Amino acid sequence: MGEQPDKQNMEVRKLFLYALFLSILTFFIGVYLGYMLNRYAFQTVYRDYEGVRLSIESLQYLLLEENVCDLEKFNLIMGYLESLGKKIEILQNSNSPFISREDFMLLKAQYFNLEYLHYLLAIKQMRNCNFSYNIILFFYDDSIPCDLCKRQGYQLSLLKAEYEDRLLIYSFDVSYPNTFISYFLQKYSIEEVPSVILISNSTYIFRDFIGYKELENYLTL
Numbered sequence: 422m423g424e425q426p427d428k429q430n431m432e433v434r435k436l437f438l439y440a441l442f443l444s445i446l447t448f449f450i451g452v453y454l455g456y457m458l459n460r461y462a463f464q465t466v467y468r469d470y471e472g473v474r475l476s477i478e479s480l481q482y483l484l485l486e487e488n489v490c491d492l493e494k495f496n497l498i499m500g501y502l503e504s505l506g507k508k509i510e511i512l513q514n515s516n517s518p519f520i521s522r523e524d525f526m527l528l529k530a531q532y533f534n535l536e537y538l539h540y541l542l543a544i545k546q547m548r549n550c551n552f553s554y555n556i557i558l559f560f561y562d563d564s565i566p567c568d569l570c571k572r573q574g575y576q577l578s579l580l581k582a583e584y585e586d587r588l589l590i591y592s593f594d595v596s597y598p599n600t601f602i603s604y605f606l607q608k609y610s611i612e613e614v615p616s617v618i619l620i621s622n623s624t625y626i627f628r629d630f631i632g633y634k635e636l637e638n639y640l641t642l
Contacts, residue, residue: 490550495542496586502539505532506592513563530599536591537601543589555640557590558618560611564596569630573615580633587642 509532513525546552559577561570577590593602595614605611609618609626619625621641 489545530597533593540591555588556620559592560595560614560616562595562614570615573630576633
């Protein structure tokens with residue numbers, strides 16, 4: 422009579438161990454798949470970065486041939502740059518533990534470099550081609566809680582949606598140790614975030630949050 426309960430207990434223990442093994446295996450498979458999917462997403466964005474970098478470099482080479490006024494290529498690259506910025510933002514908001522902070526910081530720093538190069542092209546076009554742009558430099562800080570920075574970014578996105586190619590917006594995270602970001606901060610005496618610089622027929626500096634309706638009054642259209 423005592424052997425039957427013992428056999429039943431052994432079967433229960435076996436089923437328990439089997440279920441535990443399957444649970445652990447499923448967990449590690451999920452972790453591995455999560456890692457692979459997130460690494461794939463990162464690598465996809467990084468390939469996009471390489472494509473935009475090559476496009477901007479190609480356009481810069483055209484400058485040597487006095488072809489800086491190629492507006493079609495300029496706007497095409499701007500579209501690529503904006504798309505890349507959105508993908509980086511999505512990647513950042515995912516807070517994935519499978520993407521190292523060092524890798525992401527390098528990608529974002531390289532993106533800032535692309536923005537700066539495109540900004541320089543826009544300035545050259547304004548000087549050499551008699552083109553008229555409204556250029557906004559937006560400074561924020563992702564290393565600290567900054568609700569106003571997020572609100573400012575949203576307001577600028579509304580403005581961009583309304584004016585499209587007539588408005589060029591370049592966003593820079595001041596927490597990154599970048600030479601040209603430091604140059605901007607020093608040149609315009611920027612010590613707080615959010616800060617917005619508008620370059621059109623003149624240069625306007627806003628060292629605090631500004632709504633898009635108010636900022637709209639300063640645009641040259």
